Amino acid sequence: MKQVDNLRDLIHHCEICKDHLEPRPIIQFSSKARLLLIGQxxxxxxxxTGIPFNDPSGDRLRQWLGLDKDTFYNPEHIAIMPMGLCYPGKGKTGDLPPRPECAPQWHQPVLDLMPNIGMTLLIGQYAQNYYLQDKPKTLTETVKQWQQWAPRYIPLPHPSPRNAIWLKKNPWFESDVVPYIRQYVHQHLAIKDQV
Structure with missing residues (x-):
């Protein structure tokens, strides 16, 4: 689709934040995608590497979804659009937050070209704050109330290994939320269970 190719090309040449970071936008999308992941x-x-979720966080996320890498990285199945498309750099306690210019610039044009998205996973507070209205103040309370927005939006904790303690304290997430997401993914992506 020409519009998708044109927009992808524009995004890959974006330098809106070049005064703050080294631009290398990372995004995956297609007009056929049915699941959208919006991370930080x-x-x-x-x-x-230029490959989204190519790290331990991605390993856990794929496990939650019950997907292998081939399906996960197929843009005709899954779109991946972070709040900030480029690496923001290191801060004192981890990576800096996503740049604020990015989502207002690119999210809506990408969304407009993906009419088949039925579920969007909002990974972490930045995505949840941007997309969810009247949400609780804490990530834990927001994720606990996931059914309020399902199936359109599902708020998730970040799958980072740093969140292992959160997952241990909140076993309901992997017993209730993950199976719901996995069922949606496998029904709408028409794939066999791969876990």
Whole structure:
């Protein structure tokens, strides 16, 4: 589709934040995609490889979805559009937040070309704050109330290994939310269970 190719080309040449970081936009989308993942921003490894969720966070996310890498990286199945498309750099306690210019610039034009998205996974607080109206203040309370927005939006904790303690304290997430997402993914992507 010409419009998708044109927009992808524009995004890959974006330098809106060049005064703040080294531009290398990371995005995956197609007009046929049925599931959208909106995370925070690429980490250093993703920035270096140009492959979204190419890290331990991605391994856990694929496990939650019950998907192998071939399906996960097929843009005709899954779109991946972070809040900040480029690696924001290191802060004192981890990566810096996503740049604020990015989502207002690119999200709606990409969404307009993906009419088949039935579920959007909002990974972490930045995506949840941007897309969810009247949400609770904490990520835990937001994720607990996931049914309020399902199936259109599903708020998720970040799948980072740093969140292992959160997952241990909140076993309901992997027993209730993950199976719901996995069922949607496998019904709408027409794939066999791969876990």
């Amino acid at each position: 921003a690429p980490g250093l490894k993703v920035h270096q």
